[in-house]
Amino acid sequence: MHVMVVGARGQLGRDIVEAFGDCKVTPYDSEDMNIGDEAKVQQQIAFIGPDLVINCAAFTRVDECEREHLRAFQINALGPLHLALACKRWRIPLMHISTNYVFDGGKGAPYHEGDSARPINAYGVTKRAGEEYALYTLPNAAIVRVSGLFGLTPSRMKGTNFVEAMLRLGGKGSPLRIVCDEVISPTFTQDAAARIRQLADFNATGLIHLANQGACSWMDFARCIFDAAGMSVEIEPVTAEQYGAPARRPKDSSFECRRIAELGLPAMRPWREAVEDYLAQRARRESETS
Numbered sequence: 229m230h231v232m233v234v235g236a237r238g239q240l241g242r243d244i245v246e247a248f249g250d251c252k253v254t255p256y257d258s259e260d261m262n263i264g265d266e267a268k269v270q271q272q273i274a275f276i277g278p279d280l281v282i283n284c285a286a287f288t289r290v291d292e293c294e295r296e297h298l299r300a301f302q303i304n305a306l307g308p309l310h311l312a313l314a315c316k317r318w319r320i321p322l323m324h325i326s327t328n329y330v331f332d333g334g335k336g337a338p339y340h341e342g343d344s345a346r347p348i349n350a351y352g353v354t355k356r357a358g359e360e361y362a363l364y365t366l367p368n369a370a371i372v373r374v375s376g377l378f379g380l381t382p383s384r385m386k387g388t389n390f391v392e393a394m395l396r397l398g399g400k401g402s403p404l405r406i407v408c409d410e411v412i413s414p415t416f417t418q419d420a421a422a423r424i425r426q427l428a429d430f431n432a433t434g435l436i437h438l439a440n441q442g443a444c445s446w447m448d449f450a451r452c453i454f455d456a457a458g459m460s461v462e463i464e465p466v467t468a469e470q471y472g473a474p475a476r477r478p479k480d481s482s483f484e485c486r487r488i489a490e491l492g493l494p495a496m497r498p499w500r501e502a503v504e505d506y507l508a509q510r511a512r513r514e515s516e517t518s
């Protein structure tokens with residue numbers, strides 16, 4: 229199988245490239261192809277001729293999406309449309325990565341694939357539009373929604389991830405203000421990538437939620453990171469309103485991964501185990517490079 233991974237230098241993209249290590253993989257990034265440029269996407273997909281396209285590319289800086297509407301729409305909405313149009317033309321399956329931020333967070337329980345999406349920020353609106361464009365163009369596309377990613381390669385767009393940000397800030401010795409009233413399902417990109425590989429092998433289609441088991445607030449996520457790293461850090465719980473980020477976030481956008489169970493795949497491991505594994509791998513990496 230020849231897989232074209234778009235957004236391959238991002239935190240999830242890197243692990244997807246690894247997960248397809250026994251296949252021919254062509255990694256693509258913004259320098260190779262801007263997914264907002266329809267002609268370029270048509271030309272490059274025709275040129276590469278893959279058996280599967282996986283799109284991890286996105287404008288992932290949630291707060292910036294509130295001001296850069298055009299850029300966010302071009303990458304997050306038109307990007308998947310352009311990829312779907314090219315995949316339709318050459319009859320190539322498409323797997324498009326989306327987000328828990330397509331939900332408004334008001335359900336009061338984890339979201340499954342049958343729940344209605346109703347985004348409350350510009351990032352979520354554009355990501356939802358991308359899902360719709362992909363499915364309208366290619367009804368057999370797979371839309372894989374992930375949540376709260378942390379990967380050993382930090383986010384290309386943010387330059388970090390929540391775990392790395394906590395380790396850095398926690399080491400400074402001052403109390404940290406962390407949001408205590410937003411719930412997510414933290415997910416290790418290696419675990420998500422391994423499931424994405426299985427979904428590709430199953431030729432899975434439609435909406436699929438992928439997350440490590442369980443859910444927590446950003447504050448509990450931080451506590452787990454500090455405990456696992458053996459750091460003593462004072463946390464000052466703040467509400468999202470007090471924290472004052474430019475983009476609103478859903479109160480509880482945690483996932484129930486119903487399709488994974490229906491497909492007969494085991495649930496992913498609990499998120500706390502995944503955090504411990506991340507920190508162990510990170511420590512091994514550091515000792516190898518020092």
Ligand SMILES: NC(=O)c1ccc[n+]([C@@H]2O[C@H](COP(=O)([O-])OP(=O)(O)OC[C@H]3O[C@@H](n4cnc5c(N)ncnc54)[C@H](OP(=O)(O)O)[C@@H]3O)[C@@H](O)[C@H]2O)c1
Pocket residue numbers: 234235236237238239240241256257258259261262263264283284285286287288303325326327328329355373374375376377378382383384385386
């Ligand atoms: N991070 C999270 O917590 C989270 C949560 C839920 C869902 N997701 C979704 O998961 C997916 C992967 O996220 P991530 O955190 O791994 O992203 P990331 O590390 O920020 O990487 C984004 C990638 O997109 C590429 N890209 C950006 N604009 C592009 C363009 N116009 N054309 C082509 N490529 C472009 C970047 O390429 P360059 O490196 O060349 O700029 C980069 O490789 C995204 O769909 C995101 O919406 C993420």
